[in-house]
Amino acid sequence: MSDNYEPNIVAFLCNWCSYAGADLAGTSRMQYPANIQIIRVMCSGRVNPLFVMNALQQGADGVLISGCHIGDCHYMEGNFYARRRLGMLKELMEFIGVDSRRFHMSWVSASEGHKWKEVVEKTVEDAREAGPYEGFRRRRIDW
């Protein structure tokens, strides 16, 4: 593990709650680690769990999925599906030996800028502890 390792986190945020919450954190000038890059989707229910697999394979050291609180989904039920799908993906990933610290899911509402900051800090810290991801990283293939 290199000393100057900085985890690379890919996050999937729903447009209505978490993305807006992350915007609010910005508007409120909260400071959090720059290791996280956000991909906006309309609903956490849009997040195909295989995106997580793909992210780990292509260079992410950690993945975060964030949506509206249960009951608050802009589309009413999307986050229920997200919760079930990603819960099962987590079981699978852990079983093949992907450290659970590389994978987080959260509910952050549009008004929870502070929670977003905490979630990012936790995600980055966990991924840092877990170390650089090698696993089935595509980059391990030389030729």
Add this chain to the structure above:
Amino acid sequence: MSAMLLNKEKWPDFIGKLADKKLWVPQADGDAMRFAPIAEGAALPLEFSNTRVPPKQVVFPQTETLYRFQLGQEEMEQPQLEEEILLLGVRPCDARAMEIVEKLFRWDVDDPYYLKRRALTTVVGLACNEPCVNCFCPSVGGGPASTEGLDLLMIDLGEKYLLEPVTAKGVDLLAAVKEFLDEAGTDAVKQKEQVISASMQKIKRSVDTEGIPKGLPGLWEDSLWQRVSASCLGCGTCTYLCPTCHCFDIQDETEGFEARRCRMWDSCMFKEYTLHTSGHNTRPTRRERTRNRINHKYSYYVDKFDVIACVGCGRCINLCPVNIDIIEVLRQVKEAL
């Protein structure tokens, strides 16, 4: 150099001397065997009939990167092929298969990737004392001690191996390890004949190929194809594990803005194999695909290269999950002729 004897005790010294090459040797993998780069000093396992994946994977890797590039940029980068390879413990059928496949890779245009790897590889065979239940190499021109495609043949004589050089490469190899070898006497040769003849006795299954290459095209619409392919799963087991199957696909694979051009094994049993961009598939069902597999091995290849592209190793029979048995298929072909 003539045939030599190697005492099995000297095996570690023998391969130690050859360590300037990358050594691939059959190794146990659970209940099965596979070719893998050898750890120093490891013994050559004997209690096996053959590996599941044939050693073609060494000279014709399942995936081979041809070059790498960046999207939107002109430069590309190619891998360097220089390492010499020593393949040890290759069964005669698999070596024969390399010889058969090479005809294809030399036909029309020379395939630089295959031929380069083949040139860098020395193939040391191991004659079969214990053929498997579905071996039928004698029916298709091979045998337990066939030397086609080999540089050197080893025969297990109990405490010793008999080493018979086949090519100049084989002679050179023996010369390099001369210090560990003894001259083989007539006893050894006699013993070899006994071992091989005993082995021949153990081969119970056979195919009568007489008339098949010429007759197959006439059976194009025969009902037998539907019958034998009904249970086919359309998987690649028979073709990927076949030592003579050599089809490949070429893909550009990207990651972000980086890309590589690769070629990888393909299988005529896959639906995508003949799927056109239009959506039309010239071999729309498993019937056509199965028919093609048999025709290719027993007719088209014979037309073009005058040799059956099947070495009778029995892998496709042993490992087909639904008991599609090429010997039985050929029996039905024969019957239909």
Add this chain to the structure above:
Amino acid sequence: MEMDQLRKTAAEIVSRDDVKYLIGWKQGTFGYRIAPSFVEDASGAAELLFSPLCTANLATYLRLVETLPVPRGQEADTRKVALMVKGCDSRAVAQLVVEKGISRDQVVVIGCPCPGVVDVALLARKYPETEIPAELKWNGSGFTLVRSGEEIKLAREEVLAEKCRLCRYPNPVISDIMLGEQVIPWEPSADSGVAEVEKKDYAGRWAYWEDQFSKCVRCYSCRNVCPLCYCQDCILDRLNPTWVNRAVNFSENTAFHIARAFHLVGRCIECGECERVCPANIPLGRLNRKLAREVRDKYGFEPGADPEAEPFQASYKPDDPEDFIL
């Protein structure tokens, strides 16, 4: 089950006008092999058998058959398919009904209560296969192997397939015709295979799976044999988008196996076919069974147990687990 009864019933079924063919098991070409048989007439019916060697789940053929264009002026053949199923196989049929892969009235299910089949590879290791087909029978307590006129008694535990040790559905869950007596379900043993992986730490687990996935040759037999992998165009064959590159290496192979296992979440009926057919000996059953167990224990769902169920992947419960959510 009496073979005469089976063959008689099968002959009656295939003589029906509304039945296209019957899919059953027949003796294979050598050793312990059994071949799937597509029976259209009485002579085919006479070859059918049901024995502890009948490991294959024939339900996969319900969706494997290619649908060819119907020639102009002709009607599509909508006759039923008759299918022999063991307990586990029947769950595949039920799950196919759940997800509209087949309609229940398009299949005649011939239920075969099953006291457990053998692990053919294990059997072959103890009693090597010969070029002559052998016969294996249930004998109440175990199995009787008949070959070259010789009868060998085998203890049940000695050669029983792993999926059968874990089996909870020896009797078909749906059927139109049931052949033979219902068997009394046995106490499933603990899943030692899954436990062996679970007891490792993350690094140990990955080391284990990296080794396994590295062996994969991507022949797709695990996918093709699976009765519930029946998409016309599998996403793993697609190039746009490319979920998994065609390159064969541990990285792409891992992605392939993650995607395959994930697509079977709440759908896998644990017939064990993927593992049985794998030419690379990858213990795929462990992957599927682990997920099936979590679906059962944490979500209270059992695929293929109820043809009326809501599909697991298309439903949720308000109280689904969420202990992993920050």
Add this chain to the structure above:
Amino acid sequence: MTEKPKVGVYVCHCGINISATVDVDAVAEFAKKLPNVNVARTYSYMCSDPGQSLIKNDIKELGLNRVVVASCSPRMHEPTFRKAIKEAGINPYFLEMANVREQCSWVHEEKEEATAKAKKLVAASVAKVRVLEPLEAKEVDAEPAALVIGAGIAGIQAALDIADAGFKVYLVEKTPSVGGRMAQLDKTFPTLDCSACILTPKMVDSANHPNIELLSYAEVEEIGGFIGNFDVKVRKKARYVDFEKCTGCGDCASACRVANRFPSEFDQGMGKRSAIYLPFPQAVPAKYTIDPDSCLFLTRGKCGKSPKCEEVCLANAINFEQEDEIVEFRVGAVIVATGFDAFDASRKPEFGYVDYPNVITGMEMERLVSSSGPTGGKVTINNGEEEIIPKEIAFIKCVGSRDKSIGNEYCSRVCCMYTAKQAHLLRDKIPDANIRVYYIDVRAFGKGFEEFYDRVRRENIRYIRGNPSEIFKRGNKLVVKVEDTLTSTPLEDEVDMVVLAVGLEPRADMRKMMDLLRLSQSPDRFFLEAHPKLRPVDTATDGVFLAGCCQGPKDIPDTVAQAKGAASSAMIPLARGKVIIGAQVANVDESTCRGCGFCVSICPYTAIELVAVNRMGHQVEVARVNEALCKGCGSCSPACLSDSIQPKSFRDRQILPQIAALGVMR
């Protein structure tokens, strides 16, 4: 569409909001090297006119066909830039924004880090924009009619406004008369207008308005479709009285064999009605209804020799053969104004509502003080022994509100003021009564409320801060056990009557409406509005609006204001005659769809259905999306094992390149 992508990347300084933390020039230089990027520029304010012109000029002069703007959140300026590039002639959906302000420059301090991150975000946007598809927003015709569910003051007001604007309104009321809760009230606070006097004209208007079709004693059974085109099915329940013939004379009710035997719903059970009845004298429509649960003929099949009502009705209006009738129509918008339930005081057993007849609720008090009420406005109460005029009267506030123990954490907003009003009315009627109010807080926040509260206190009505723990009987008195929390004195207060100021609760039958219209509940269980501040009358279902207490407790002016708001929102699609359907909707590749129906089960908008298609001569089912219903959430897509259903602009093949760019870029 096969045109090669030519991407322009525009990095905004946002004054110094971005450029102080992100090296915008470095980001632009980096972007120039990305595949298909033809130009990359920076500008101080990209959203300004000159900024937009910069982009537009490049599109025209360099032939760009894709644009990436690295600036603020797309939630802020995506519409701005969509419009700009559309004006320059390229599809507005060929835009991708990299959020380098809210999610980068504003949350990171290190310039190097922030710049590196901004580069990655731009790379991901370029990766996505290259593979975006052109989309068109579509328009469909809207039916110029509205459905209003519930004819209380909210529903009536909304219906009248829409009808006055010239649109057809279907006003559906569950009970035999319009009027709702407001009709039951005596006076309204703080102005003390007579509730009936101000409501009755509106009730009459709602029945007589040429544009309103009033469907009373009716319930909505089914609503399908979507904004602009809701297909509604309403069940008109049988009244067993011919609506056209009934003159409302009331002879039937007096003649009824079981006359005045049943508790009157309108009078909160304090008065009685017959089996054939008019809920209250001013009921609209003034048509009698036979209650099938209490009519002898309808329950037993026999009523003397022949039903009395039939005998006495000169208009021959009684018809026991009448059946429910189904009415179907189409509307462009729906207003839900289903009101509330008063809190059931028996759920607080410590207050003895069930045990003591002289413990009554605020709603009962309304009827008791009403001159049209069961006692003609005379306040008398049975103390268990005799009918008396109560002299010692206690009000208890916050019954069923602000009470976690029964699950109602919210304030019901009207109880403080109606208690003050009722205390005032009692003071009028029983000048020598001792009246006290037990309260937790007094909330007099509305116009004229504080003044009114002050006035009531000066009328010798004592406000005691304390939340009573128990009410029990001692002799012929009720004892209120309470601690005066201002003086910390435990009290046992002997009174003749207790009035429980019950709060408002969501209607017990709201689930049906939620299912019909795909509505959700907020944590207080009232209907959830689309946004608590900016879209308080909208719902998550386009074209469906909320009015009145179904969305949360309100007083009459707030209810009327919201009803007017809902009416005006509902009129937008009706007036336009068209509705725009989102372009970023799900799309099915029917050639690969396996017809499993997972997406159909998942879609919360029932926007997907399985349809039979002919595939090369075989009948197969495939999913099909109704683009007018689809909201583009994309929840269907991960469940689609063959990836056949994909939300446009958020397809797997558009997201995967983003992931790759974020992962690979270092």
